[in-house]
Amino acid sequence: MNESFELHVEGCAYLAGLRGAGRSYNTERTYSGRIALYLSYCAEKGIDWSCPSFSQLLAMMRWLVDEPLPSRRRRPGGEPRYRSEGTANAIMGTIGEFLAWCSLQGWVPPTIVSQLVQPKFLRFTPPGFDAGEEGQHLTVQARTIKYRVAVPGYEWLSDEEIGHLLDLTAHARDRFLIALLAVTGMRIGEALGLRREDMHFLPDSSSLGCKVAGPHVHVRRRRNTNGAYAKSPFPRWIPVAADTVALYADYQYERDAVEAAADCDMVFVNLFRAPLGEAMKYPSTYELFTRLARRAGFHARPHMLRHSAITRWIREGTDRDVVQNMAGHQSPHSMDRYTHATDQELRDAVEKMAALKKADRP
Template sequence: MRTFPVQMPSGMRYWTVIGEDLLVMSVADAYLRYLRFGRDAAESTTKTYAGAVALYLSWCAATGQDWRAAAGKMPAFVLWLRHSPSQPGTTPGGPVEAAVRGPRRINCVLAGVRGFLTFAVDHGEAPRGVLGHLYELANSQDLPAEARGEDGAWRLRMKARHRVPAIRQRPDRASDEDVLALLRACLSARDRLLVMLLARAGLRRGELVGLRREDVHFLVDSSSLGCGFPGSHLHVVRRQNTNGAWAKARHSRIVPVDSLVVHAHDQYFTERVMNPAAGESDFVFVNLFRAPMGAPMTPAAVNELLAAASRRAGLDPAVHPHALRHGFASNVLDAGGSIDEVQELLGHASISSSQVYLHPAPERLRAAVERVALAATSPGT
């Protein structure tokens, strides 16, 4: 089993699963089409889930099991995931000595397989007993307070039976020194604006290269554009893009920007108008220095650009786009911002998602402890 991209007549793409006979696995295909068009998932999401389903079906084939009945042997599948490689053209065999997939990757695969099997049950392609192998009833008391509902009442929920314990590691945060080094290493005004928007607006890479010129409201009376938001800002809008860019959040949001970003944009505009091909594109970030000229930059190009700039700046490891986003969130808090402000700026549906990005500066941690000590020694305490 392997994954395969499918392009619809509308131009939208999703990923499906095909067998060695090059025939589509119909139930998997229906599930992945449902994700893409019914749930409005990103193409990249269908690619990830197609890979998970392909691994599950490959394991079923290698062990001679029907994919419906194999749901009752998930622990064996987890062991197979941990130790069996899945290189194209090879038949998975017995466990090898070293683990080839870590806990986070295994849990991601399990999530995709649970979704696939649940979809199959819901559409009559698998017996309802499959759900009992995937989930157990649990109560809501083990959830964070913000996830229990406003009334805090006790409720039953379905809890995944199989999950590999994983140590949550704090994501990397790009420091201000890293950002300055990247800016010095940029070779064009376009690249400097790109770094600035990642570091000072906290955009995801898909949001960044999905920006259209109509989304940029810099130093204009926004009311004339039907927008009443004050000051210079960006509109992050989820839409279909020819370059594969995708805004993760379903709802659009407004991100204010400072004068440094506006100045960087002005410099890029001057650079861009020198390339006639760029004038034909409504995308903000386009190819100026390599073919196809004027085409919108892709999300992968953002990683390539930062990797090259990191090498020139002598940064090891290279700074990745999300490290700049993490740095932005932490800087907002270090400057006195609140967690709900960070949530809105980053476009998170849940405040718990924003908490993952927080990296209090050592100085802020020190100040917090000193405030406690000061309160303890104050008169009247």
């Protein structure tokens, strides 16, 4: 959209293409912000968005990390916040996809797209990678405009840390939310998108038209008024234990005391601040976790609970197909990143080696 509030035709067409290809709502929303940032940058710098030079794209990549984030995202009196190099890489990757797609439509010269990638031979491949009968898949197209950043680790919370968070919660709703994420491993968008009809917490749900035995929760992709969205397009159900059902009952008692929440079909709703009774949204949820993390003295984000659940399932020897199904992963290789060595396991390995060396001495 320009100063005359006219929509950018090519940008809108690209987003429509994402929607037509079945990309998730969250992906479309994220990409729209990145494309808008690119188009705004080009307009401000006097760059033809459809024909940027290599040096101009490099300059934008540097600008992304050097330019402070808008002040509206800064806490009053706080230090300016900046994008990380990893975030800049994600934004530039989206811009590259946008330009490549526009090139297929004849809106961007092919030479612009060709300068964004170069051939790269993979000396090391991830597990399950198909190199081809003659290794023809080992040469891939790698991005040329990209920061070299360390691969980020995947953080999770121990059972003790999760228990500490539960002890710090002041409301039954928040206690149930944390417990549900930790037990089911669902994404925060999936949790915020739950509706009452998804909570099958009876021993027998046949009266609800469900043949799944025992307490469980259904995860389905829907469009929700609070913007919550399930990443996986495939519906699934996840079993829960009796203690989770008990926490849900406590939450329902707390919720029933707020008259405005009676007519909302969403599971997680605002009970303590306006607008009362409306579905919880991402910002309020992250604010909740920020407060709890500050009080607990360690980092705690919703996705860390998902990571904790999947890590626990794998460590307990749960079949990987079962873990994949409960986690909502389309590829079995998505679980590879959840296999961690704990501090105690690392210590045990060192002590075991030291004991073996000591036993071998005469």
